[in-house]
Amino acid sequence: MTVVLNTEEKILLAAEEIFVLNGYDGSRMQAIADKANINKAMLHYYFRSKEKLFERIFEEKVLHFFPKIEEDMVHLNTFLEKADLFVERYIHLINQYPYIPFFVVNTINKPNSQGFIEKLPLSLKRSLLASLYADIEKGLIKDIQPFQFIMSLLGMCAFPYLMAPIFKHSFRFNDAEFSDLMILRIAELKRYIRFILLP
């Protein structure tokens, strides 16, 4: 099945790749045009400016990923079930797009990132947090600090992708080996979560 892309779609696809890999500052409009097989003038015709094109990409990527992770989570009862699903979904999804964590970190840590930060959906974090509070209340899990635990959970899932270039270099992993390692990591993290949370 060959999909025929119109110019706008070609630009968006090319811009995504360039921006996600290089960040806003490191990306060149010329590079996007080359990858899309069109000329620079088209970029401005469709999106006016580099800034506007970037904003469009950021929104699309973010709004694409977060809901996918959250999907169906509301139907689960315990925090442990939700945490399990989060780990599975997150790692499987990011394994397909391993540059996303860096893209987000890169974007929100720049000066004047306020606008981008406000676009990030917070429902996932809030619902995990609420569920964690509730289960502590019920005595289902140990009396740990909910906010600190959520930061740990996110960090254990996302941090390896941010450090991937180091890990790959120092342990001689190629992309596939690193990806496999992250899949194995799912089961390991589920164990850690239980060790920490279960009374």
Next chain:
Amino acid sequence: MTVVLNTEEKILLAAEEIFVLNGYDGSRMQAIADKANINKAMLHYYFRSKEKLFERIFEEKVLHFFPKIEEDMVHLNTFLEKADLFVERYIHLINQYPYIPFFVVNTINKPNSQGFIEKLPLSLKRSLLASLYADIEKGLIKDIQPFQFIMSLLGMCAFPYLMAPIFKHSFRFNDAEFSDLMILRIAELKRYIRFILLP
């Protein structure tokens, strides 16, 4: 005590601040010159090029931080003691320079980052890993995956700093409050480590 800085020192101090905050691509030689209260020509007189100046800053920062964390760790016997010390040292140190994790992540994830990755000292990671293997062997700690655990340990310490803009925004923390939260995190992480590792 007022320290009088010569031109080279003024440049290095200014370059550090600009590069650490904005990354290589986001930094401007003019901005460094302005902050150092000199003109652009001086930058090239002392360091030839932007690239060379950046390399100098990266090396200095990295070689400054890693050894500080590792100091005295070799004298500790068990992995648990080393992990405790790591968490304490890392969070206290990064609390003083909270932009360092982003600076490193930003630098190693760019295309052509190979040169910078090779400059990173690996002794810390290797010695933690070796110690972890040894203590599992001795039955002092559970049979977990050493590499996966080390990634988790690093992630639990460093990730919050990378996500700080989001956390600050969504929970209305100011810098001081976030810093305090990280100090409290030390004790919490030590608990998690024990839950995971101790039989």
Next chain:
DNA sequence: GTCTATAAAAAGATAGAC
């Protein structure tokens, strides 16, 4: 809508006077 050509501005780097 798409292209070529070009403007306009920014940014890294250097020449040369002092």
Next chain:
DNA sequence: GTCTATCTTTTTATAGAC
């Protein structure tokens, strides 16, 4: 060593023909 002025290149953005 330090400065001003300038060069060169890069990069974003636009004008105008088709």
